[in-house]
Amino acid sequence: MTAQLPVESISKLSELHPKPNHIRFQYGTAGFRTLGNVLDSVLFRVGILAALRSKRLDGKTIGVMVTASHNPEHDNGVKLVDPxxxxxxxxxxxxxxxxxxxxxxSDFVEQLEALIRSAKIDLxxxxxxxxxxxxxxxxxxxVxxxxxxxxxxxxxARNAGVTTTPILHYFVRSINTKxxxxxxxxxxxxxxxxxxxSAFKKLVTGKPQLPPLVVDCANGVGAEGISKxxxxxxxxxxxxPHNTATTTPxxxxxxxxxxxxKTSQKLPPSLASVLKPGQRACSLDGDADRLIYYYLDDRGQFHMLDxxxxxxxxxxxxxxxxKSAGLEGEIQVGVVQxxxxxxSSTKYLAEVRSTHLFVYRMRDRVDRLSSPQRLPVRCVPTGVKHLHHAAEHFAVGVYFEANGHGTALFSPETQEKLESHEPTTPAQSTALNHLLSLTRLINQxxxxAISDMLLVETVLAHKSYSGLEWDSLxxxxxxxxxxxxxxxxxxxxxxDAERRLVSPKGLQAKIDDLVKRYDxxxxxxxxxxxxxxxxxxxEAVIKSQADELAFRVAGLVYDETGGDPATRPKEFI
Known part of the structure; x- marks a missing residue:
């Protein structure tokens, strides 16, 4: 007998989680995300959807993460993770x-049955x-x-408890590839x-030990990850670790x-008396999937490394x-932004040659080795799914949003090549082992944020870079x-990868006219x-002009579309 949807069970429990009137929910780049106190019905329905997604994929495990990442504490959200x-x-x-x-x-049950038919789900x-x-x-x-x-x-259903979003993603792939x-x-x-x-220790063995790293945990779940x-x-x-108050309202x-x-471009106030000039520090976000580095120079001026x-x-x-592993020409590294x-970052990366060793700029010193082939740099719409998908087209695809969310992907073919490649010199062997360790260090x-933090620390250890030298690239x-x-x-x-507006009509032309006035x-x-x-x-060559441009364009947006007066930025009142 063909399995049937348990309508009675679903209907009975659904009545305990009614949808609020006059609210429309939207599954976006980060799943559902809004005020936590209106999401009850959404979570119930996501539980059923996740189960149907698993059935559609022959019982593979699907992940569900309840989080609102960098949003304020009163927000919450939920997203699904594929196998x-x-x-x-x-x-x-x-x-x-x-x-x-x-x-x-009844509408919900009707839509479930329609989904089961259209997606050909075997219950x-x-x-x-x-x-x-x-x-x-x-x-x-x-939950x-x-x-x-x-x-x-x-x-x-397996409850993984309180943990970071990246660890939940890691669980899903680990379970399905076991x-x-x-x-x-x-x-x-x-x-x-x-x-x-283990991968990190292999990568930094024999390298000078870096000074301690200050970690701002955003008073979120990353505090537990750093502690563990x-x-x-x-x-x-x-x-x-700092900002570890996970239970403080x-x-x-x-x-x-x-x-x-990233937004304020300054130190968290809680670190003002902690961070010393020259000391490295980084900030995670609320669910530990974003990472921003920074340091203070000798004059105490803040410098962000996003x-x-x-x-x-x-x-x-x-x-x-x-290149050092003898794989130039066989493995193409690409960057997605x-x-x-x-x-400046786009220009720098576009000038990085696909086989050059490294570019090191500090004061008057410039070391550069290059060859004709440029490092490909692609621009895609904002959102992890767009970056991730584009990065998969490279043998090694590196993607990071400016907000600090990103990773590096090694294609299955690249992974196999690294594991089967026979080095011919000790230097090639060392570089090959480093690449293999990177595939284990990076959460692909x-x-x-935790994996990326260790990745950054690895590179800094290999290059003997401080924050200043890194910043000088x-x-x-x-x-x-x-x-x-x-x-x-x-x-x-x-x-054009979200770089130009097509609606509201005419607004882009006004933005273009403004932009022309700034160097x-x-x-x-x-x-x-x-x-x-x-x-x-x-963005502009001078900071005051960048600020002015941003606020003048914001003023155009406000005036053209009827912004909320209560939220009108002070800079253009």
């Missing part, structure tokens, strides 16, 4: 949105899910709603920390964390190892990011994928 640890297939985002907005239980297949949450106060109640969804459809030739790792936190720390990995690292790297991401540092700087450091290092990438499922063009709350962010449509000017406007705002980016 290889990647983001949910785009076509299923539409299903998620439709199910979340079904007005009644007799098993449904396996692994789920976790961050430290937000709304997390336990939302309870999620578990009701699993119960309603009879899913085999016992195969592509086994990713042991599906436990111990397995994760052991894999990363420290014993695994031992003496290879000393971490000094209102502390999460409040004047701290990667988003605060995702662009990380991409430049990492890409050039991998290029160096590929978004429109938010600083213009998603951007991972290229000089950022001054830039400013401004948020404008508008009546309808969906009225903003873009093209090195560049600006673009795009709707946020995670918040009810429009983001405005401005």
């Amino acid at each position: 290889r640890g990647e983001m949910l297939e785009a076509a299923w985002e539409v299903h998620a949105t439709s199910l979340a907005n079904a007005a009644t239980t 007799s297949k098993p449904a396996r899910v692994v789920y976790a949450r961050d430290t937000r106060p709304s997390g336990p109640a939302l 309870a709603a999620l578990e009701d969804g699993f119960k309603a459809i009879g899913a085999d 016992g195969t030739k592509n086994e990713y790792g042991e599906d436990s936190e111990d397995g994760y920390f052991t894999k990363l720390s 990995i420290s014993p695994y690292l031992g003496e290879s790297l000393t971490l000094i 209102g502390a999460l991401n409040n004047a701290c964390g990667a988003d605060y540092v 995702g662009d700087k990380i991409a430049a450091l990492v890409a050039a290092f991998i290029v160096e190892l590929v 978004t429109a938010y990438a600083n213009g 499922t998603v951007g991972d 290229y000089v950022d063009l001054p830039n400013r990011l401004v948020k404008v709350v508008v009546v309808d962010r969906h009225a903003f449509k873009t093209e 090195g000017g560049r600006s673009f406007v795009r709707p946020s994928g995670t918040e009810d705002v429009v983001r405005v980016y401005g």
Whole structure:
């Protein structure tokens, strides 16, 4: 007898989680994300959707993460993770949105049955899910709603507890590759920390030990990750955690964390009396998938090392190892950016030769080795799924958003080549072993602040770089990011990898006219994928002009579209 949807069970439990009236939910780049107190029905329905996704993929384990990342503490959200640890297939985002907005239980059941028919889901297949949450106060109640969804459809669900988003992604791939030739790792936190720390220790063996690293944990779940990995690292790297108050109401991401540092371009106030000139520091975000570095110079001036700087450091290092391993011409390294990438970083990367050892600029010293083939740099729309997909087209694809979210992907063919390649010299053998260790150090499922932190520390140890020397690779063009709350962010449509507006009509021409007035000017406007705002980016040769450009464009956005007066930025009142 063909298995049937358990309508009675789903209907009974669905009535406990009614959809709020007058709210429309949207599954975006980061899944569903809004105020935590209105998400109860969404979590219940996501539980059922995750089970159906698993059944559609012959019982492979699907991940569900309850988090709102860098958002304020009162927000929350949920996203699904596909079997290889990647983001949910785009076509299923539409299903998620439709199910979340079904007005009644009967509408919801009707849509479920339609999905089962259209996606040809065999309900007799098993449904396996692994789920976790961050430290937000709304997390336990939302997880309870999620578990009701699993119960309603009879899913085999594993609770991974409170952990970082990247660890949940790691679990999903590890579970689904267990016992195969592509086994990713042991599906436990111990397995994760052991894999990363072992690779890191191999990579820095014989290198001068770096000074201790100050880590701003954003008062989020990353604090637990940093605390847990420290014993695994031992003496290879000393971490000094700050902003670890995961149970203090209102502390999460409040004047701290990667988003605060990137947006405000200054130290978290809590580190003002902690960080010494020349000392390295970094900030994670609320769920530990973003990473921003920074340091103070001898005059106490703040210098940020964001995702662009990380991409430049990492890409050039991998290029160096590929050449040293004797694999130049066989393994192509490419970099993927978004429109938010600083213009100087794009120029720097475009000038990096695919076989050059490294570019080192500090004061009057310049060392450069090059050959004719340039390092490919691609620009794609904002959002991890776009970056990740584009990076998969390279043998080694490095992607980092300027906000500090990113990773490096080694294709299966590249992985096999590294494992089968026979080095002919001791230097080639060393470089090859370093590349193999990098494939284990880097969390290739998603951007991972802890993994990326160890990756950065690896490169700094190999190059004997301080923050100043790393920062000297290229000089950022001054830039400013401004948020404008508008009546309808969906009225903003873009093209050319989100660098130009096509709607509202006529607004792009006005932006173009403004940009022409500034030396090195560049600006673009795009709707946020995670918040009810429009983001405005401005860039120019002089900081005051970058600020002015960004706020003047923000003023155009406000005036053209009827922004919310309560949120009008002070700079253009």
